[in-house]
Amino acid sequence: MARHLRLIAALLTLGALTVTACGGTSSDGSTAPPEGDGSNPRIVVTTSILGDVTRNVVGDLATVEVIIPADTDPHDFEPSAQQAAELRDADLIIANGLLLEEGLLATLESAEADGVTLLYVGDVVDPLPWNEEGHSEGEGGGAVATPAAFTDGDEEGHSDEESHDDGEYDPHFWFDPVRVSTATGAIAEAVAQNTGLNADTLNRQAAAYQAQLAELDTALEAQFATIPAERRLLVTDHDAFGYLADRYGFEILGTVYPSGSELAEPSAGDLAALAELITETGVPAIFSENIASPELADALAAEVGNEVAVVELFSDSVGGSDSGAATYVALMRTNAERITTALG
Numbered sequence: 001m002a003r004h005l006r007l008i009a010a011l012l013t014l015g016a017l018t019v020t021a022c023g024g025t026s027s028d029g030s031t032a033p034p035e036g037d038g039s040n041p042r043i044v045v046t047t048s049i050l051g052d053v054t055r056n057v058v059g060d061l062a063t064v065e066v067i068i069p070a071d072t073d074p075h076d077f078e079p080s081a082q083q084a085a086e087l088r089d090a091d092l093i094i095a096n097g098l099l100l101e102e103g104l105l106a107t108l109e110s111a112e113a114d115g116v117t118l119l120y121v122g123d124v125v126d127p128l129p130w131n132e133e134g135h136s137e138g139e140g141g142g143a144v145a146t147p148a149a150f151t152d153g154d155e156e157g158h159s160d161e162e163s164h165d166d167g168e169y170d171p172h173f174w175f176d177p178v179r180v181s182t183a184t185g186a187i188a189e190a191v192a193q194n195t196g197l198n199a200d201t202l203n204r205q206a207a208a209y210q211a212q213l214a215e216l217d218t219a220l221e222a223q224f225a226t227i228p229a230e231r232r233l234l235v236t237d238h239d240a241f242g243y244l245a246d247r248y249g250f251e252i253l254g255t256v257y258p259s260g261s262e263l264a265e266p267s268a269g270d271l272a273a274l275a276e277l278i279t280e281t282g283v284p285a286i287f288s289e290n291i292a293s294p295e296l297a298d299a300l301a302a303e304v305g306n307e308v309a310v311v312e313l314f315s316d317s318v319g320g321s322d323s324g325a326a327t328y329v330a331l332m333r334t335n336a337e338r339i340t341t342a343l344g
């Protein structure tokens with residue numbers, strides 16, 4: 001037994017030396033691991049998009065597990081038994097909330113009841129309410145809206161403690177990089193409080209990522225500004241792009257799926273009405289999404305006729321490693337390019 005412990009100690013020392021020799025990332029010269037007891041904190045994130053944001057905050061301080069894989073619809077994703085166990089054993093769960101992960105809700109609630117700390121990021125980013133038609137209701141209200149300042153106010157006055165889980169709010173806040181910047185700060189704070197990882201390092205990494213997000217916002221604003229205002233009309237598979245519309249002055253003309261998720265199928269009448277609207281407005285593209293089959297978007301395009309293109313965007317999950325959308329920032333840039341090409 002004692003020999004075993006000595007062997008483990010020797011291996012740990014060797015491991016530490018290896019890290020010191022080839023690492024070099026520690027700017028303050030300390031070689032001690034961030035955790036006093038040597039155990040790695042378990043940070044589990046539901047969506048691939050928030051997983052990428054969290055990895056940018058955490059860096060190499062800890063491993064971040066993501067439950068919902070790339071190119072997968074988070075609205076109806078159900079966890080495996082192993083994933084449910086991972087969630088139960090987490091030191092911190094980071095979830096989108098606002099009813100995005102409907103299929104995970106029971107598992108999240110039971111983990112929370114077991115004492116796991118949960119950060120519902122959607123609750124702290126001043127989410128937009130859905131309006132009566134299901135689209136999110138921003139301040140701008142359509143095609144002539146200009147982006148708000150990067151440091152925006154909190155007009156709605158939501159308290160951070162308020163729970164937005166009744167389906168009243170649009171959960172797709174990541175299409176606004178300013179809100180993702182707010183989310184980044186909240187994630188850094190929650191990780192520091194619940195894992196014992198070094199708060200200064202987390203804040204520094206979060207700030208570096210926030211600088212990238214500010215750059216992204218500026219780039220998107222400039223790119224979308226090249227599309228004439230009257231052509232900034234989006235027809236998408238499901239109603240995921242309300243925050244993009246609100247921030248960059250688009251109007252959501254219609255969606256193939258009638259509600260905020262893809263849980264309800266459109267009727268033939270819904271599709272015919274949308275096809276007519278597309279014909280009337282001369283919209284040149286219907287945007288399908290990486291998380292779902294393009295079947296219905298294709299059917300809609302067929303109903304409209306040959307003059308409308310079907311173009312895939314990345315919506316509720318990042319894409320695979322060769323997709324050009326494997327990270328949140330890449331996803332936003334690729335979407336912007338495709339939208340600008342299709343509508344510009």
Ligand SMILES: [Zn+2]
Pocket residue numbers: 075172238239240260261316
């Ligand atoms: Zn969605």
